[in-house]
Amino acid sequence: MGLDIKKSINLHNISCPMNFVKTKAALAELQQGELLEVLLDEGEAILNVPRSLKDEGHQVINVENLGETFKVIIKKG
Amino acid sequence: MFKINQEIVNQIFKHGESDAPLEACGYLAGKDGIVTRCYPMDNKDRSEEHFTLDPEEQFKVIREANSLGLNILAVYHTHPATPARPSNEDIRLAYDPNIVYVIASLSDKEIKAFKIKKGEVLNLKIEIEGLKICGLELDLAAMKKFGMIQQKQKGFFAMRLHTVGGDLTVAQLQRIADIAKKYGEGFVHLSTRQGVEIHGVHNKYLEIARKELAEVGIKMGACGPRVRIVVACPGEATCRWGIIDTKEMAKELDSRYFREDTPHKFKLSVTGCPHNCAKATENDIGIMGGMLPRWEEDKCINCDLCLNVCPTEAITKEDNQYKLNEEKCIYCSICTSSCPTSAWVGAKTGYTVFIGGTMGKIPRLATRLKALAEKEESYRLVERALRYYQENGRKKERFGHMIDRIGVDKVKEEILNGP
Ligand code: SF4
Ligand code: SF4
Numbered sequence: 478m479g480l481d482i483k484k485s486i487n488l489h490n491i492s493c494p495m496n497f498v499k500t501k502a503a504l505a506e507l508q509q510g511e512l513l514e515v516l517l518d519e520g521e522a523i524l525n526v527p528r529s530l531k532d533e534g535h536q537v538i539n540v541e542n543l544g545e546t547f548k549v550i551i552k553k554g
Numbered sequence: 555m556f557k558i559n560q561e562i563v564n565q566i567f568k569h570g571e572s573d574a575p576l577e578a579c580g581y582l583a584g585k586d587g588i589v590t591r592c593y594p595m596d597n598k599d600r601s602e603e604h605f606t607l608d609p610e611e612q613f614k615v616i617r618e619a620n621s622l623g624l625n626i627l628a629v630y631h632t633h634p635a636t637p638a639r640p641s642n643e644d645i646r647l648a649y650d651p652n653i654v655y656v657i658a659s660l661s662d663k664e665i666k667a668f669k670i671k672k673g674e675v676l677n678l679k680i681e682i683e684g685l686k687i688c689g690l691e692l693d694l695a696a697m698k699k700f701g702m703i704q705q706k707q708k709g710f711f712a713m714r715l716h717t718v719g720g721d722l723t724v725a726q727l728q729r730i731a732d733i734a735k736k737y738g739e740g741f742v743h744l745s746t747r748q749g750v751e752i753h754g755v756h757n758k759y760l761e762i763a764r765k766e767l768a769e770v771g772i773k774m775g776a777c778g779p780r781v782r783i784v785v786a787c788p789g790e791a792t793c794r795w796g797i798i799d800t801k802e803m804a805k806e807l808d809s810r811y812f813r814e815d816t817p818h819k820f821k822l823s824v825t826g827c828p829h830n831c832a833k834a835t836e837n838d839i840g841i842m843g844g845m846l847p848r849w850e851e852d853k854c855i856n857c858d859l860c861l862n863v864c865p866t867e868a869i870t871k872e873d874n875q876y877k878l879n880e881e882k883c884i885y886c887s888i889c890t891s892s893c894p895t896s897a898w899v900g901a902k903t904g905y906t907v908f909i910g911g912t913m914g915k916i917p918r919l920a921t922r923l924k925a926l927a928e929k930e931e932s933y934r935l936v937e938r939a940l941r942y943y944q945e946n947g948r949k950k951e952r953f954g955h956m957i958d959r960i961g962v963d964k965v966k967e968e969i970l971n972g973p
C-alpha cells in the first residue's frame with residue numbers, strides 16, 4: 478500500500494486482553510500520526526482490539542484479511 | 555366433621571401403597587380436632603383383610619405425640635382392594651366409641667372417616683385441607699404456584715424465589731443466606747434461569763421463611779404451568795454492546811405477567827443485543843435489542859474493518875461503496891461500534907420479538923415474530939402472543955410446539971394482524 482509503517486508486531490495466538498496491552502505498548506513508542514502494523518487473530522481479537530483502540534482515540538486505517546489472521550494498520554491518535 | 559390435611563392424606567396413601575397387598579395402619583395425631591401428624595405403624599396381623607396395632611408401638615407413639623402436645627385423634631388403615639367402608643371385621647373389632655376410624659381405599663383412591671358405636675357405623679363428613687401457606691389454604695399443586703416445590707424427602711420443600719433479571723440487593727442476598735442457614739441446609743441452589751432456590755426447608759418452616767424473605771422484598775417464585783420469572787442480561791445498564799434497557803423491560807413484563815396461568819410452563823427473556831446472552835431464542839417469548847445500521851459515505855475511510863467483523867457477511871464492497879444486505883443483517887451493532895470513523899451509524903434501534911423457543915425435552919429455537927419493533931409495539935405483541943397461547947395451547951404443549959402444530963405462518967399472521 479506504500480504506507481510508511483514505523484513498527485510491526487505479530488500478535489498471532491496472543492489472546493485478549495494481552496493483545497490489546499501489547500498493541501498499546503507498541504503505540505507508546507510511536508509519535509502521533511505514525512503507523513503501526515499488527516497481526517491479529519480472527520474472532521475475539523479482531524472484534525475487541527480495534528474497538529478498544531477507537532475508545533482510546535487511535536484509528537484503524539486498513540484491515541487485510543489473511544485467512545485466520547488480519548493485518549491491521551493503526552494510526553496513533 | 556373430620557378435618558385432615560392433604561399432606562397427611564398423601565402419607566396415608568403412601569404408607570398403604572408400600573405395604574400393599576397387606577393392610578397398612580397407624581395413628582393420626584393432632585390438636586383441637588385437626589390432624590397434624592401421621593404415625594405409620596406395623597400391622598401385627600400381616601393380613602390383607604384386617605389389622606391389629608402393636609401395643610408396644612401404640613404406647614411409644616402415644617407418648618411421643620403427648621410430648622408434642624398432641625392427642626391421638628384417629629386410627630387409620632387401608633383397604634388395598636376394597637372400598638373405603640368398615641368391613642364386618644372392622645366393626646367387630648372396633649373397641650373405642652370415641653375414636654375416629656379413617657379408612658383409605660387404595661383401589662378407589664378414596665378416604666373416609668367413621669365412628670363405630672356398639673356395632674353401629676356413623677359416617678363422618680371429611681374435609682381435606684391444604685397446608686396454610688401465603689395466607690391461603692393450599693394443596694401441593696397450588697403450592698407449586700408459589701414456588702414451594704415438594705422434594706422427594708417427605709415433608710421437605712425447595713423454596714424457589716422470585717428474581718427479575720437475576721438481580722438481588724446485598725441485603726436480600728444476606729437474608730437469603732440467613733434463611734438457608736436457619737431453615738434450609740446451609741446452601742442455596744442457583745437455577746439455570748437466574749433463580750435462587752433454598753432447598754431442604756421443612757413444611758413447618760415454609761410460612762415463617764416466606765415472611766422473613768418478604769421483609770426484604772423477596773417474593774416467592776413460580777413453578778408449574780404458568781409464567782415463570784423473567785430472565786434478562788444486564789443490557790444497556792453496564793454492557794458496552796447493550797442496545798436496550800433490559801432491566802426496565804424485564805420488570806415491566808414481570809409486573810404484567812408473572813405467575814399467570816398458561817397451558818404449560820411459559821418463559822420470558824430480555825436480551826440487550828444479538829449476542830443473545832440471555833438466550834431470547836430459547837424462551838417462549840424473547841425480546842432482543844437490535845440496531846439497523848446505515849453507511850455514510852463521506853465519513854468512510856475505506857479501511858475494510860466492517861467487512862471483516864460483520865458476523866454474517868451482511869456488508870459487501872463494490873467500488874469503495876459499502877452495501878448492507880438487510881436479509882443477512884442480524885442488527886448486532888458490531889459495525890457501528892467498530893467503525894473507526896463512525897461511518898456506520900444506527901439508522902434505527904428496536905426490539906426484536908421472538909416466539910416459541912424452548913429447550914427441555916423437545917428443543918426448538920424461536921421463530922422471529924417481528925424485527926426491530928418499537929417498544930410499545932413489542933409489548934403489544936407479547937400480550938397478543940401470550941393470549942394466543944392461552945387460547946390455543948393444549949395442556950403439556952409448549953408454545954413453540956403449538957406453533958408447529960397450527961403452522962408457523964398462520965400463527966405469526968394471527969398474532970401480528972389478527973382481530
Ligand atoms: S446480550 Fe448483548 S447487551 Fe446483553 S450482556 Fe450480552 S452482549 Fe451485553
Ligand atoms: S469500518 Fe467504517 S471506515 Fe472502515 S470501511 Fe467500514 S464503514 Fe468505512
Ligand code: SF4
Nearest residue numbers: 864883884886887889
Ligand atoms: S449490524 Fe451486525 S450483522 Fe448487521 S451489518 Fe452490522 S455487523 Fe453486520
